[in-house]
């Protein structure tokens with residue numbers, strides 16, 4: 455039976471790991487992100503492994519592009535069973551170091567992008583009476599983190615938007631959950647200096663970063679856990695147990 459997963463941010467890091475994992479497990483996969491060259495690379499990797507995939511360049515903060523993305527996936531396969539919304543950005547800085555442009559960009563991509571993509575996909579899922587949504591938030595949206603003011607605000611918003619949507623739509627057959635990773639080895643954290651990385655690792659109860667595939671496995675679990683909705687699964691090496699970092 456056909457199963458379709460839409461993975462935003464599917465050309466890099468956690469989203470790429472999710473796309474490859476869902477394809478390996480029999481899903482037809484649609485990957486969406488801004489950079490087409492990277493999307494084409496991941497698309498080819500999935501095809502080489504025998505998977506079915508389409509790649510669609512999309513800016514998740516632009517409603518017309520999001521609506522076109524979802525329409526294109528529905529045109530292709532007629533259904534979306536799973537959404538993993540992983541597209542996101544991170545800028546460091548306290549509130550005093552965050553100018554309005556950086557604030558707007560972070561909220562537009564991380565929070566408004568989650569709203570737009572979830573809204574567009576939910577319409578079809580509610581109509582078909584089934585579906586699973588996994589929004590990739592962050593442990594920094596659960597406890598807050600130093601020097602990441604706009605990012606924390608955006609990811610805290612993603613966690614509560616997820617819970618609110620779960621309350622509104624779980625009786626319509628759709629589960630909606632947030633996945634909150636701690637530090638993960640992806641291009642996003644490659645910007646950290648080796649000293650910063652060592653410091654973060656030393657402060658974590660499990661003193662290493664997660665791999666993207668570990669996070670993808672958790673996303674796969676959440677997408678196949680029929681009694682989980684409105685939950686926030688923290689996968690953070692123990693970071694939020696005591697606010698280590």
Ligand code: NAD
Pocket residue numbers: 462463464465466467468469486487488489512513514515540541542543544563567590591592593634635636637638639640641642643
């Ligand atoms: P990444 O930089 O490898 O991937 C981010 C993806 O988002 C890329 O595919 C990029 O193209 C896409 N993207 C960014 N802005 C976009 C936009 N406007 N429209 C469409 N796509 C856009 O980083 P990652 O670590 O894989 O991050 C994935 C998600 O996981 C993000 O939401 C991030 O906040 C979250 N996260 C990451 C970590 C970490 O330590 N890496 C920890 C917690 C949460």
